[in-house]
Amino acid sequence: MKEESECPVGFKGSSYEGFILFLSLLSVFNIVFLVFPALNPDATRVVFVVDLFLSSVFLLDFLFRLFTAESKLQYFLQDRGWADLLSSVPLPGMKIFRLSRIAQVVWLMRTFGIRRLKYDFSEQRAEGALFFVFFFIILLVEVSAILVLGAERTAPGANIRTAGDALWWAYVTIATVGYGDQYPVTTWGRIVGIVIMTAGVSVFGTLAGFLSNKLTAPRERHSEQTIPMQSRQGEAMSELRDMVAHQEELYRDIVTRLERIEQAVKIEKGEEKERPP
Template structure:
């Protein structure tokens, strides 16, 4: 009897959702830690809305592709995924239900399987790491640049929208220049964001190029050994029948006797004639 199908998806995807769940819970802690700073609160609320959108899409994806939608919702804690993805600010405390997803992932796959997947499936793992890194830089880069710049003299990054806009423009390597840091610490944060952004987009471009330009598994060219085998088979099929070649070819004459053998025979005959001559001479003398 086959084992029941699980609603778990690709292991790399599960790892991505699990890490994002942990990050969202850490984000929830930051919401209560920065409760007195409205600018930082606004950035965290924007990131919470982003997480809610991702988790809601994950819930819909799972319930529509699960072997049994009711089994996923009631037996595999789909209700917890739904509650944790509600995009309302009053429901952000329900984000702790994402721990259910993380615990199920570790229980069904295990730490070793997770690590083996990261090592084995390097292309997908690299793509998901890039997505996570982009989210991390967007959130913590915005928090850092706003915390450093908002009260500096002559600063032009003074609100959450300014900080988010600056990080997005910088990480995408566009660099409009309308928002820029004026403090040394702010410029250090900007440098880190620039370096990470170049790495993210460079790696992502290479991944897309490899994805679209790599030959498909079914479109491989025949190997040289296969080509030579096909050519030999074609040559054999085009060759005339052996029987027809034998019938058409003239019968070759048998080769003459070897010259050395003829000379030996001639020598033996000469010796015989000499012996007969001597015998006649002896008989005639009597």
């Protein structure tokens, strides 16, 4: 049985693995959403565009795991890298492999250990917040684009009528840019806009805080935090072994010198006995 402090092969950090897990869950939810019969065609296009983006993220994740694996062949065959590759293909029949990706990430996190995950999250709060911001932006863009389309698509004088209009409006509103070429004219559309503008301030405030923390943090503290606990423990054990070996060497040297002195004393006493009176 593995200890919780041991890091399983292929584990890329609790924040990163959690990010991939939530993206995989969102992609599976989108698959169900696409086959929902009451969904209007424009909302379906929104989900399809978001799914294309998720597929590109999964492809980058596969390449990242492949090129950082100790054995690329073992990752691809034994660690189901082929399933990660197939799950990044934006075809309906290939999306079922995203369930395998979810199972793999859950297994890695369980093998890593709950207590170790909590410690890792506490040590890398900034990175965890950054991954959460990325996931929240993707989720918020998708949900707000679908909601604003439902409110604006058939309204008189509306200018948000297509999936492209909704996605563009959702992103510039979250970014608090306020480009102005697309805007809601209905009450429900404006309510959606208020919600995502408020969320956008929080999201990009968190992102700014992360960048500020990374730019102003002392280099010594940063390097210390990025050293894994297992590595630090290994270095301490190595130093202790060197100290014990040095003490043993000193002990053997002292014993050897004492034996030589004792032998010299015996020889000297023997010579004194042999001398004539």
